[in-house]
């Protein structure tokens with residue numbers, strides 16, 4: 001069932017559990033994510049990043065995302081991840097995405113507020129939810145960020161003001177994660193104290209980007225201390241490649257099956273890790 005982001009995330013915040021937001025960049029991954037969520041009877045934010053529009057177009061992502069979301073009973077949010085400009089987000093909304101993220105976190109606060117308000121006005125008048133980011137989750141995530149950048153921690157004052165002024169439905173905060181793989185595969189140190197302060201100060205659900213490689217204990221604690229939505233991307237590529245290598249096959253069909261299976265396992269792991277946490 002295709003639903004908006006606000007209802008799913010507000011229910012999760014009230015229930016103290018997390019919602020996984022996996023990024024798909026193939027039509028197979030889209031199908032696998034929806035079927036996995038449905039098998040576990042757990043909502044997800046089925047996400048497509050603007051940075052991946054060179055691999056599948058926004059139109060294809062919208063069509064296949066809506067098709068699969070509407071085919072199952074489990075609530076599925078079709079979410080546009082890391083939207084970079086108003087025109088792209090407007091197209092996504094017009095094509096049926098039920099949630100969008102504007103990432104203007106590299107801009108100054110005033111510009112981030114101005115651009116976010118523009119998206120909120122358009123999206124809310126069409127029943128679509130909006131996520132924005134304050135502070136900056138850096139790192140390198142192929143296609144998503146389009147480059148390497150440093151993280152800037154979110155301050156409590158900025159987050160509170162930003163949420164008040166923009167009317168966003170959820171807010172991505174920076175507390176120590178980064179996009180992509182961590183150096184030497186070390187798990188990052190998260191600032192849980194800052195997270196608890198942010199959670200107390202900001203009324204809307206908080207979002208953690210850069211979920212891959214963060215470590216199960218960190219993520220469980222992050223959800224306990226105030227994170228509602230968890231974005232994951234890189235771990236799906238790693239999980240798929242591991243399954244493909246293990247299959248030791250030259251058959252393209254078997255490779256495709258292994259890729260689907262790898263992604264299914266990774267999503268199952270993250271859903272069981274955070275969506276059942278109370």
Ligand code: 13P
Pocket residue numbers: 023081082141144178179180181208209210211212231232233234235
């Ligand atoms: P990872 O690739 O580190 O999981 O980050 C994903 C993400 O935050 C997408 O928005």
